[in-house]
Amino acid sequence: MYLSRHGTVKINKKGVSPDDPRAYDLLEEGVRGCRNLGSYLQTLTIQNPFFVDSGLQRTVTSTQLVADSMGIKVVPNKNYYSCAALEEDVPWEGLTNKQKEKYHCGRHRKKPIKLALELGAEVHTELYQIAEDHPENNLIAILHGGINLALIAYITGQLRVMDNCGLYVLERTENRLRIVSDYISPEKMREELGKGEKRERGIR
Secondary structure (H helix, E strand, O other): OEEEEOOOEHHHOOOOOOOOOOOOOEOHHHHHHHHHHHHHHHHOOOOOEEEEEOOOHHHHHHHHHHHHHOOOOOOEOOOEEEOHHHOOOOOOOOOOHHHHHHHOOOHHHHOOHHHHHHHHHHHHHHHHHHHHHOOOOEEEEEEOHHHHHHHHHHHHOOOOOOOOOOEEEEEEEOOEEEEOOOOEOHHHHHHHHHHHHHHHHHHO
């Protein structure tokens, strides 16, 4: 399983209110990040990829961009599934605008590890079931910062923030997902892609 986070959106930047009608639109850097992620994943020659997102527009758009960069067309029920259970758990109901501002962009980083573990257990159950339902596929899950942070906390016992379009590689073992590689940052991906381009030019 390849676990990533959607591309950068306006609300990931300071000074943007959750009430802004375009708060969750991908920025140009978010589009570039998704394409960079897709290009990197393509170099891994992933067999039978199956895309998973939360169904929220920022993950849907990111999934499409990543798949396009891999030269893959996403087709619902064939190689693509949106799981509403993996949406960001934003408690907007009953909050004032000032309270909402405190929640956006990194609210899970301020939560106690206990709460992150509780959310992580739920996320783990959902993703594990999807992986179990598609044993012949390699999952590419493009989710949210808080969701991913909670999942990694559940797996490792540590709070680790993931960059937009960052990457963890996991595998499914008996009753458990586990991390099988170091965290791969967007910068590391660009660096590896650059090395590949240089090698190609050298060969030519």
